[in-house]
Amino acid sequence: MTRQMTGAKMVVQALRDQGVDTVFGYPGGAVLPIYDEIFQQNHIQHILVRHEQAAVHAAEGYARSTGKPGVVLVTSGPGATNAVTGLTDALMDSIPLVVLTGQVPTFMIGSDAFQEADTVGITRPCTKHNWLVKDTAKLSATIHQAFHVAMAGRPGPVLVDIPKDVQFASADYQPKQKAPTGHYQPQVKGDMETITALVEAIENAASPVFYTGGGVINSGPAASQLLRELVEATGFPITSTLMGLGAYPASGKHWLGMLGMHGLYEANLAMHGCDLMINVGARFDDRITGRLDAFSPKSRKAHIDIDPSSINKVIRVDMPIIGDVGHVLEDILKVWKARGRKVNREGLQKWWARIEDWRKVDCLKFKPNEGTIRPQYALERLEALTKGRDRYITTEVGQHQMWAAQYLGFEDPNRWMTSGGLGTMGYGFPASIGAQVAHPESLVINVAGEASWLMNMQEMGTAIQFNLPVKQFILNNERLGMVRQWQELLHGQRYSHSWSEALPDFVKLAEAFGAKGIQCKDPADLDDAILEMLNYDGPVIFDCLVEKHENCFPMIPSGEPHNKMLLGEAKTKDAIGSKGAVMV
């Protein structure tokens, strides 16, 4: 039985069929028919944001905290162009999104009509795929296919551009089951011969390390479970990228901490000195590898990735396994168990002894300051006071983001949302809104810097309107801290435009929106102030005034390998050579 309906009704029906409960959006002329349909139903809640970029980041927060695709609805022209940063962010971090944009009616396309933009043209390089639907008869099937493409294989954002006349016209609705998914079916099972080769390597390795990434999180909770089982059973050390935190618990005894440019000493030295590197769902990003020709020189490398283009993109690997992390880990465990659960115990014992030596350096050690709050201290206290709670953390981008990754511990996947690949300042606040919408009863904290936070501060309105008790934990150093740090290291301490002048009074700002504002500047008051934030039932802006010139360590300077880490202030002078200076 087919059902005739308007294109606008189809959109809402297709979203319902796909199990969507929440849409983040902003109305405008070219999506009015869809908004009219949303008005007339109660199955899908619409979260009205204050800026389209925030709609996309909120959908990312929703997607990353639930594992489901995030859905966005915005209008044509500026609505679509404002979504571009969010789309690029989601593409870089492989976050599944379905973004629906209105478009001027088909007969006006190409005429430079009011609020017309070539949306599919503009978003082609920043989506996994996009569609312009010119015929209502094809609309429902296209939306179903959009969900399939967003989730299948390496997830990513997709966009469906819907002209206004297509929303008004009627056609038969195609239900989800009958919609063709097309030929797009990425390979999920890994090649068994390479998997066996990797198991052989696991059995013999004297100094192995697991290097895991966002692919484990994207593969789903089962993949994290399998990873934990494999790590516990083999006894191998494990480190993770920024994107993969939580896949293996921070309290696990094999956990080395995050690796990379601001990763832990023991994690980076383990990467440098290992003889077997098992990359599980990470992509050898430049924040991880440092200088390529000196990256982990003595190791054989295995790389598990669902995207064939990730293999050998920057680092040549010896054992490439194309497939879904969950499927491949399951096969590795099966083969390894069947072959007798062997590992090189003697080698591993020596390896762990070396790692223990590195751990003794205690690279995150810092001296709390009497008079002013050091940012590390603020995060250490936040961690202590929220540990064990049902907690979701988002961040903006910069020093605070790295400190959050270093000082907060993540026990489960999908609990940590940060802009890794694109490094989008302004990501964290809307993402916290998306996570809170998905988990209304949970504690959602956005660890922010004052400069990043101001980039999407208009979302206070959204938080108040929808009664979302998101906690904005702002480490306020009145500086663009990471920019300032680089200017100190690279540009002769000429701090060009890297300070935040004319900052608002954050307490008054919170009150102006109808939220609670807390300011804290004395370390002695910090615990009480954090507890006040946690206990308040509603959104809070926490203005934590911290040490202004703190640098983020450890740090691998640009253009240097992992074993040339800087641990603290003493060695920073001329640490970055002229070759490193051109890198970001």
Place this chain on the structure above:
Amino acid sequence: MSALHIKKGSTKHSAYNLRSTFSDVEETHTIAVLVENEPGVLARVIGLFSGRGYNIDSLTVAEVDHKGHLSRITIVTTGTPQVIEQIKAQLGRIVPVHEVHDLTAEGSSVERELALLKVSGVNDKRVEALRLADIFRAQVVDSTLESFVFQITGTPEKVDAFADLMRPLGLSEIARTGVAALARGL
């Protein structure tokens, strides 16, 4: 063979080690891409090349299966072996792409290009142009008393050679289709 054409069964070395993937030597490859003929698909392919900084030496595209709406894009590109592998993998993940074949790596192939050349001249030069066209088996498809349009098919090298000879004889315009290619045998 896996999707990347990595040799199976080697535990010590990957096929990439054997082929020295990260060498600096640039190679020219002809890649055939079978795509769904939907709006914007060519822009996706071209955008991939410009966005990631790959070269396009030549590109041809036409629908080859009108019922199935499939188009064949033939791209001649130059890059190091690693870049060529990346190009193929990146092409493979474009959603409307059905198949990617590296005709250069997968065995021998037939490559042909068609060109039209306008040569204007009188007297000796005109006679010489006609004589050379005969040697190259180029056909005259248009003629005035002062000009010819020649049609030539062959490898790009043959077209280059013919064009070089025509230049001093009054070559005024040239139109080339770019390379179309098929693998030899079944």
